[in-house]
Amino acid sequence: MPPTSMGHCLTTLPSLRDALDVVSGKWKLLILVALATGHQRFRDIERSVPGISSKVLAKELKDLEQHQLIQRTVQEGPPVLVTYEVLPYADTLDPVIFALREWGLNHRRKIMGAGSEA
Amino acid sequence: MPPTSMGHCLTTLPSLRDALDVVSGKWKLLILVALATGHQRFRDIERSVPGISSKVLAKELKDLEQHQLIQRTVQEGPPVLVTYEVLPYADTLDPVIFALREWGLNHRRKIMGAGSEA
DNA sequence: TACCTTTGCTTACCAAAAGTGAGCAGCTAC
DNA sequence: GTAGCTGCTCACTTTTGGTAAGCAAAGGTA
Numbered sequence: 001m002p003p004t005s006m007g008h009c010l011t012t013l014p015s016l017r018d019a020l021d022v023v024s025g026k027w028k029l030l031i032l033v034a035l036a037t038g039h040q041r042f043r044d045i046e047r048s049v050p051g052i053s054s055k056v057l058a059k060e061l062k063d064l065e066q067h068q069l070i071q072r073t074v075q076e077g078p079p080v081l082v083t084y085e086v087l088p089y090a091d092t093l094d095p096v097i098f099a100l101r102e103w104g105l106n107h108r109r110k111i112m113g114a115g116s117e118a
Numbered sequence: 119m120p121p122t123s124m125g126h127c128l129t130t131l132p133s134l135r136d137a138l139d140v141v142s143g144k145w146k147l148l149i150l151v152a153l154a155t156g157h158q159r160f161r162d163i164e165r166s167v168p169g170i171s172s173k174v175l176a177k178e179l180k181d182l183e184q185h186q187l188i189q190r191t192v193q194e195g196p197p198v199l200v201t202y203e204v205l206p207y208a209d210t211l212d213p214v215i216f217a218l219r220e221w222g223l224n225h226r227r228k229i230m231g232a233g234s235e236a
Numbered sequence: 237t238a239c240c241t242t243t244g245c246t247t248a249c250c251a252a253a254a255g256t257g258a259g260c261a262g263c264t265a266c
Numbered sequence: 267g268t269a270g271c272t273g274c275t276c277a278c279t280t281t282t283g284g285t286a287a288g289c290a291a292a293g294g295t296a
Contacts, residue, residue, distance in 0.1 A: 017148065019218040079293080095217040097134065100141070172275085173256085
């Protein structure tokens, strides 16, 4: 039972736009979740986010870094190691991710349930 | 203090993807909010969602209709009148919109606050 | 040593989507 | 009549996305 139903105020549109400008892609939230679940290397993320390509991942990681949601660290050494990690600020997106996750779960149930329709 | 911080479970990724498949564009949530705030005619929505074009709006409205989030109604009569309205199901997206709105609000503050940086 | 694999990307190339401007049918206003 | 609004669509350009390949540096394997 959402307490806000229909109660969108005038600041909703601009704030939403601000948020969407950072987060609206198909991949960004997925990447953040992958990072949060322990996948910190490029190839590791690539494998854990099904369907993403190297090119897009590289670009998205740059975007996320620019928005200060993640941090890229290069560990020099005989094998140069690059790791990505979510910054604390990215945790503020948890409510968004949570809400979206819940909705996705529910939506799938709806779609599956009404299986008799085209 | 988000209670879910880092606590993403294994169903997060697929559920998130399901949700993003419906809602990930730059415009869909904005359109839903515009509809929910009383803009129900095409041109009205177009004007209230800054930056959107007729073409994209038409396409997004079709998508939203297909996903059963909105309903298109044509009232025949001397002036044919087309109205769009959010279906009850779209209200289930309120938590998502709310979370995103909050985040956007906060993010703008952060960006503005750190104004001395590039 | 040669050969294959992994990593973290980048580069061409092509397809899909978004943005731009014009326009159109049907109506109203003047 | 002509100008305007509405709800779109069309043709065109630009931007974004996706695919496959490749590359330098290192590691394994024999």
